[in-house]
Amino acid sequence: MVLSLKELELPPSNSTLVLREFSTSQGSIDIIMITENSDILLIETKLFRNSESHRTVVAQAIDYVKSFSETDIEILKSKILQSTYSDNQLTENLFSKEGFYFALKKNMKKGYFKVLIIGDKIHSNLLGMVESIHSAPHLAFTIYLVELSPIRDDENNILLEPRIIENTIEVERSVIRLEVDLKKESYTIESSTPLKDSKGSRR
Numbered sequence: 474m475v476l477s478l479k480e481l482e483l484p485p486s487n488s489t490l491v492l493r494e495f496s497t498s499q500g501s502i503d504i505i506m507i508t509e510n511s512d513i514l515l516i517e518t519k520l521f522r523n524s525e526s527h528r529t530v531v532a533q534a535i536d537y538v539k540s541f542s543e544t545d546i547e548i549l550k551s552k553i554l555q556s557t558y559s560d561n562q563l564t565e566n567l568f569s570k571e572g573f574y575f576a577l578k579k580n581m582k583k584g585y586f587k588v589l590i591i592g593d594k595i596h597s598n599l600l601g602m603v604e605s606i607h608s609a610p611h612l613a614f615t616i617y618l619v620e621l622s623p624i625r626d627d628e629n630n631i632l633l634e635p636r637i638i639e640n641t642i643e644v645e646r647s648v649i650r651l652e653v654d655l656k657k658e659s660y661t662i663e664s665s666t667p668l669k670d671s672k673g674s675r676r
């Protein structure tokens with residue numbers, strides 16, 4: 474259901490590994506999903522009745538992102554194999570593929586994550602409440618606020634439909650180089666952006 478959200482821009486995947494309550498140094502991530510394309514989704518679920526959660530959930534998610542990026546891939550594999558939500562044979566098959574393994578390892582290290590905060594009621598200004606949204610500039614994660622809206626079908630069943638309310642966008646990523654010559658009392662400033670086709674290059 475979540476993987477099909479078009480705003481996530483995920484390539485089609487027939488297989489997904491699922492892990493719940495993954496422990497990190499900053500606490501437990503509610504749900505981790507890894508597609509066969511090595512795309513990583515970190516999901517934090519919240520009931521938004523508690524006003525305190527409005528102010529802390531984004532900061533908490535960013536702490537999880539930073540901690541998860543430091544996780545050893547073999548430890549992650551071991552945890553997935555212990556999970557009752559993923560098929561062990563599928564896990565072994567995917568991790569045995571060199572392309573999957575190294576792409577996943579790179580995504581973990583660089584922070585190429587889709588971070589979903591899912592709740593029954595989401596306020597679009599939630600992202601603006603937390604100054605720490607830029608506290609991990611070396612990681613290229615994107616945060617999505619997802620609201621679950623209940624709807625009834627023709628048979629009077631209640632279905633939960635996910636909707637993305639808001640997400641972070643990258644304005645520009647660049648490297649600033651400052652050189653100061655104390656003897657000549659002069660300085661130079663250079664700015665460079667990543668290559669056009671590289672991750673994080675979108676202006």
